[in-house]
Amino acid sequence: MLKKLYSTFCSLNLGLWLMTGVMATLALGSFSRASSESGGLNEMPLLFWLQRAPLGYSWWLWLCVACIAVLFVNALVCSIDALRRKGRSIAPHLMHAGFLLIILAHLLSAYGGFKQQFQLPQGDSFGFPDGERVVVERITGQVGPMGMMSGYRADLRLKDGVHGVQPNRPLFHQGYGIYIKDVALSPVPVALFEVHREPGALTAFIGALLFTVGNLMLLAQRKGR
């Protein structure tokens, strides 16, 4: 029984079918209202959304998650099986390990992610769960030649001093990232902030590194063949 289960999960054919399943469900989902900007899927952690969304709206994502879960086991068992045999290159298995970590990262973010927006004028503040306040000390911006904002920044006062946030330069504090999304300078300077928590980010990054190392090793091995 266990042997049969092992050989089923070791099967290349199973992997190919699961990949096809993931592609088909994602393709169907891309035409669904759920994946549009108004679908709410990006506004909350995935698992919360899945619990709340009607099945008629989220069925493709349930199927996709099911395919990915089995694909996770399939990739894991295949790598373990191949590594037990001597003389095999570890490159594809580093890529598998990277893929597995990235799936794990998505799971961590799907469970423990957080996102909230604040629109605050200069001088206003918002709070962290432990009660610490973040005061918006100063909002500045530059208007480009075409009338669009070419750059903007906010200075935020925290317990440990004043820190600047700019587009692509968030402020990380207490496991949260504080992002500045937009700024209006008149009639009073106002900024739109987003506070994010992405618990899977580090795991995803390590997964991406492993995948890239494995990929480069594979390219080097295939060179000239």
Place this chain on the structure above:
Amino acid sequence: MKWLLITSALLYVASVRRPIFVAALGCSLAYLASRGLALGRLPLIGPQDTLAFFSGALGLMALPFVYSRQIAGVRWFSWGCGALAALFAALALPFPTINMPLPPILDTYWFELHVALAFFAYGLFGIAALLGVAFLRGGGRQALDLQYRAALVGYSFFSLSMVSGGIWGYYAWGTYWLWTAKELWTSILWMFYSLYLHLRLKGQAWDRGFAWLGIIGFFVTLFTYLGVSLLMRSSHSF
């Protein structure tokens, strides 16, 4: 400098001989360099610049294959690569150029790396499709081996593009992943070539299927790039 793009398209169409292909590529790269110098950044915003960049990337990635001895017997291959690059250069022409400075959120090397690597990958997937046609038309096993190499290198570029996109997204938006049509199709494309590379393990009995998959992959690529950007609303729309 649009005449450089027009010249490159015309030369690509006429690239029955390899030196003409190289001249076409030279014009294409000179056009992209002139746009880059005028803008002070890589020309990667809007349909005109991205189509021209795609054409240039396709020509550049095709160069080692055009000069490969393994495909020397397939006389139309150089012209095929040229015709494909010419098609995207021609498609770029009707669109206006967008000369605005980069919005602050796009003003990072991660964005440029993300987009440039994606186009190198798209170019290689196009070349892999042509090599699939070459194999199905009797080009021999060498065409299929080259197809595998083109797809593998393209897959590597594409994976790096996804990684750099994730890093950019994390610093720009607070998340390395968004549920939008573009991200879904990007994942589909990545999964498609993962499946393609795994299918090779099934051996020579699957050679024709393998070649066909390399051709279909380019249509998935085109839908991911053009279809999603033009037909669906997402953060990547033109």
